[in-house]
Amino acid sequence: MSQVPSVRERRTVGLLKRLRLSRAVVNVILGLVAVFWLVPTISLLVISLRPESLFGESGWWTVFTAPSQLTWGNYTTIFSQGFAAGGVLDSLTTSLEITIPVTILVALISSLAAYSLVFGSWRGRDWIFLVIVGLMVVPLQVALIPVVQLYREMGNLFGLNPYGTIPGVIIFHVAFGLPFGIFLMRNFLTGIPKDLLEAGRIEGAGEWKIFYSIVLPLALPAIASLAIFQFIWVWNDLLVALVFLGGNVHTPLTIFLYDQTRSLAANYWIVSTGAVVSIFVPLIVFFSFQRYFVRGVLAGAVK
Amino acid sequence: MSSVTLRELTKQYAGNAGLSLDSVSLDVAHGEFICLVGPSGCGKTTALRMIAGLESVTSGEIEIGDRVVNDLAPRDRDIALVFQSYALYPHMTVFGNMSFGLKIRKVPKDEIKAAVTDAARILDLEQYLDRKPAQLSGGQRQRVALGRAIVRNPAAFLMDEPLSNLDAKLRVQTRAEIARLHHRLGATMIYVTHDQVEAMTMADRIAVINLGKLEQVGSPRELYLRPANQFVAGFIGSPSMNFVPMHVESIDGGIRVVSAGGDMDVNLDDVESAMIHRAGVSDVVLGVRPEHLDHRPRSGRGLQLSASVDVIEFLGNDEHVHLSSGSHELVAIVDARTPLTIGDTLTLSASSEAIHLFHPETGVALK
Numbered sequence: 161m162s163q164v165p166s167v168r169e170r171r172t173v174g175l176l177k178r179l180r181l182s183r184a185v186v187n188v189i190l191g192l193v194a195v196f197w198l199v200p201t202i203s204l205l206v207i208s209l210r211p212e213s214l215f216g217e218s219g220w221w222t223v224f225t226a227p228s229q230l231t232w233g234n235y236t237t238i239f240s241q242g243f244a245a246g247g248v249l250d251s252l253t254t255s256l257e258i259t260i261p262v263t264i265l266v267a268l269i270s271s272l273a274a275y276s277l278v279f280g281s282w283r284g285r286d287w288i289f290l291v292i293v294g295l296m297v298v299p300l301q302v303a304l305i306p307v308v309q310l311y312r313e314m315g316n317l318f319g320l321n322p323y324g325t326i327p328g329v330i331i332f333h334v335a336f337g338l339p340f341g342i343f344l345m346r347n348f349l350t351g352i353p354k355d356l357l358e359a360g361r362i363e364g365a366g367e368w369k370i371f372y373s374i375v376l377p378l379a380l381p382a383i384a385s386l387a388i389f390q391f392i393w394v395w396n397d398l399l400v401a402l403v404f405l406g407g408n409v410h411t412p413l414t415i416f417l418y419d420q421t422r423s424l425a426a427n428y429w430i431v432s433t434g435a436v437v438s439i440f441v442p443l444i445v446f447f448s449f450q451r452y453f454v455r456g457v458l459a460g461a462v463k
Numbered sequence: 464m465s466s467v468t469l470r471e472l473t474k475q476y477a478g479n480a481g482l483s484l485d486s487v488s489l490d491v492a493h494g495e496f497i498c499l500v501g502p503s504g505c506g507k508t509t510a511l512r513m514i515a516g517l518e519s520v521t522s523g524e525i526e527i528g529d530r531v532v533n534d535l536a537p538r539d540r541d542i543a544l545v546f547q548s549y550a551l552y553p554h555m556t557v558f559g560n561m562s563f564g565l566k567i568r569k570v571p572k573d574e575i576k577a578a579v580t581d582a583a584r585i586l587d588l589e590q591y592l593d594r595k596p597a598q599l600s601g602g603q604r605q606r607v608a609l610g611r612a613i614v615r616n617p618a619a620f621l622m623d624e625p626l627s628n629l630d631a632k633l634r635v636q637t638r639a640e641i642a643r644l645h646h647r648l649g650a651t652m653i654y655v656t657h658d659q660v661e662a663m664t665m666a667d668r669i670a671v672i673n674l675g676k677l678e679q680v681g682s683p684r685e686l687y688l689r690p691a692n693q694f695v696a697g698f699i700g701s702p703s704m705n706f707v708p709m710h711v712e713s714i715d716g717g718i719r720v721v722s723a724g725g726d727m728d729v730n731l732d733d734v735e736s737a738m739i740h741r742a743g744v745s746d747v748v749l750g751v752r753p754e755h756l757d758h759r760p761r762s763g764r765g766l767q768l769s770a771s772v773d774v775i776e777f778l779g780n781d782e783h784v785h786l787s788s789g790s791h792e793l794v795a796i797v798d799a800r801t802p803l804t805i806g807d808t809l810t811l812s813a814s815s816e817a818i819h820l821f822h823p824e825t826g827v828a829l830k
């Protein structure tokens with residue numbers, strides 16, 4: 161049975177080898193890039209796991225030769241403060257109190273608006289959409305002061321001034337998240353065949369039913385990416401939080417860390433530990449949402 | 464009672480100058496299977512969508528059962544629509560797709576289960592109930608779309624070219640399935656297609672639409688044997704009827720029509736001569752179906768012509784022969800055993816019963 165491989169077979173084998181080789185090269189490059197990206201994060205993690213006293217004495221990489229340096233000390237200190245105002249856990253809670261409602265509201269309102277823009281039949285939909293796209297270029301810092309004033313006016317008129325409160329920050333973030341959210345959702349929803357909605361309508365579904373039983377499930381990949389973007393954007397926001405919550409007792413993690421860095425020499429351990437805590441939450445969000453990034457949700461609908 | 468009646472139904476889309484549907488009146492009896500046929504863009508889908516309530520009515524009336532439904536929402540019309548694209552919900556299983564409408568109507572769970580199981584059995588889908596549409600073949604998806612319509616037991620079924628996405632073999636198979644379904648359910652069905660074979664094989668009656676206007680309604684046999692005008696004559700039957708413009712001449716004892724170049728002449732019988740007299744025309748369009756052209760000389764009345772062979776399409780049992788006779792092109796169906804080569808001259812004939820005469824300007828069949 162052992163035959164001399166034909167020219168064609170030999171060529172195939174050669175090609176395969178080359179392919180495998182080039183794949184190896186790609187993998188190495190990818191690995192290097194990953195390491196390059198991960199070094200700061202890993203160093204942060206290690207620093208947060210070393211006692212405060214070692215910071216000035218030796219570099220974090222010495223941990224590889226002396227793993228006994230590692231300790232949960234910083235974390236126990238931080239967490240032992242509990243939820244007292246000004247502590248890490250309190251800031252973590254505040255961050256979540258801002259970020260979660262913003263993410264939900266932006267995803268929900270964007271989907272509803274996009275639904276109406278795509279499947280509604282009212283006049284001027286395209287114009288409204290163009291205006292919304294135009295709003296995406298308005299830089300956030302332009303609006304800070306006018307909105308503060310607007311909030312104050314609201315206080316004068318209704319006795320309800322959102323300035324300095326968590327709802328105040330939430331409203332601001334939602335308003336600035338919507339243009340991109342609507343843009344993203346509209347572009348995704350235009351890919352859903354209209355026939356599906358009409359089929360639903362004939363079968364007796366009302367607009368709400370069509371929205372949440374047909375459109376929403378099909379739009380999950382877009383909603384998941386929007387939610388991740390929005391979550392991370394708001395989670396990392398310092399500017400808006402500083403302007404609207406600067407003097408507040410409860411501040412989000414970004415402000416907490418910012419305050420600590422102002423006296424870095426004394427507080428490096430809190431900064432590193434707090435930073436690790438603040439990375440952790442977006443990671444959880446990312447990994448729990450990524451399963452919705454399925455391609456081909458629409459397969460089999462038509463044709 | 465679930466008859467469907469259209470009265471002078473007219474549709475003009477916003478922004479369109481012309482009418483997409485022009486004063487169409489049609490009575491579909493309870494339990495009838497009617498096919499709407501016509502060339503692409505003639506308004507078939509428009510008519511169906513108006514009946515379903517997906518398009519507004521410009522003028523006219525739609526009646527389902529004995530309610531005028533012009534202003535009713537689609538869900539209140541008690542109809543089911545099978546889309547050309549199937550429009551299955553991709554995120555739901557076959558069971559989910561078929562039960563969606565019943566769930567909305569708050570039908571008890573066990574009744575839903577029974578209805579879906581029943582439909583799945585009829586359509587041979589029982590083993591696929593847990594699959595998503597993406598995991599089904601085209602034919603299976605088609606059947607799910609049908610099943611979704613059946614389970615609701617609607618007053619009327621509307622179908623928009625439901626077979627056009629299937630391959631030829633599956634189309635024939637599903638065609639038979641739909642016909643069987645119609646017998647079994649005894650439901651009113653309005654079926655849109657541009658495939659006249661589909662219409663001929665399935666329909667109780669066919670409505671031929673052209674440019675938004677209803678040209679003729681009748682049984683397949685009627686449309687084939689007595690087309691009301693040149694459009695219907697050309698649309699029904701495959702290959703299409705041959706048309707030749709002719710000039711009318713009087714001869715002793717009757718009327719003769721002769722083609723422009725004089726290559727073709729027909730001695731008309733008394734009935735046909737009378738038709739021409741009544742119409743008072745000096746020109747006429749003669750129509751004869753390819754399957755009625757005999758490859759045999761004929762004596763007496765009827766059509767007689769000789770033509771040379773341009774193209775031969777072999778189809779197994781018979782051949783479609785494209786011929787030219789003077790400046791006219793014709794198609795004839797001949798037995799495949801006839802020895803023929805391109806360039807041959809054939810003598811063809813047709814009996815006078817096989818000859819149709821149309822008014823040269825209006826295209827209306829002479830009576």
Ligand SMILES: Nc1ncnc2c1ncn2[C@@H]1O[C@H](COP(=O)(O)OP(=O)(O)OP(=O)(O)O)[C@@H](O)[C@H]1O
Pocket residue numbers: 476477479483501502503504505506507508509510657
């Ligand atoms: N939403 C619409 N807006 C404007 N014009 C339309 C619209 N839908 C259809 N038309 C026009 O109305 C006419 C009839 O269209 P329709 O879709 O009913 O044709 P059809 O007979 O179903 O054709 P086909 O066999 O290609 O499906 C066409 O001229 C088409 O351009």
Ligand SMILES: [Mg+2]
Pocket residue numbers: 507508509623
């Ligand atoms: Mg159509």
